[in-house]
Amino acid sequence: MRIRLTVPENTSSSLVEKLNAWEATITARDSSGSQLSFVCEIEPGFFRDCDILVRNLQGRMEILAVSVHFEGDTHVDDIADHVDLQPSLPTKGSADPIAQLSEKIQKQTISSAAPKKVEAKQNQCSTCSAVVGDAKEYREHFKSDWHKHNLKRKTRNLPPLTADECSADVNLGDSKSDLKDYSF
Incomplete structure (x- = not known):
């Protein structure tokens, strides 16, 4: 520098x-x-x-x-030109570079031909203790009445309810038990 x-x-x-x-x-x-x-x-x-x-x-x-290079130093741009940074290991019985190259190409073709299963990342809501799907569903979960209800319970140091318990609690209008749990 x-x-x-x-x-x-x-x-x-x-x-x-x-x-x-x-x-x-x-x-x-x-x-x-x-x-x-x-x-x-x-x-x-x-x-x-x-x-x-x-x-x-x-x-x-x-x-x-911050970054000062002297003549002859290796730059990041120079490294990007190299395809394989690790030295190639000799393969069994093939000293010919053309044979080695064809084996490498075959291995790459075989590995890229296999279909890769892509899994969607699962997100977990720490308030509701529930696993929610992808990012869009995760954002929608925060807008739901279930999450809002559990957030109110969390502020009162009460355990979270499952989605079914929450909907039953809200639908029945069990206000007496809520008033007891949420005593001001």
Whole structure:
């Protein structure tokens, strides 16, 4: 990473010594008044140590670039060009690269030909202790009278009711037991 370090001139020698120990590359130096400013490229692993040192020296640090690459470094774009990042393992009795390639293609064809069973993700409502289907059904559940009723029960530290129990409770209008359970 590329950073700018500004420290008082009288403490700059200890900073330069530490940067050399961290194998940092100092790309620019500038002095203004009693302050020295260094622009350097440092390994990200030394960032915290460098920050602590600069603060102890009554200086300040600025991050100029997080990702700095040198010539010859591997970039993510270069890696994307490679299809198979793992080295190919030699197969039994086939030293010919063409035979190895055809075997790989056959394995890929066989594995991709098998139909994959796609399961819909099941969501669970923690208020009602019920498993609800996909995301659309899950959102609809929150709008239901069953969920709203169990939410009221939850605020009163009462256990949740099943859907049948809730509909029976609401349909019968058993208000006396509700008033006892929901005493204000």
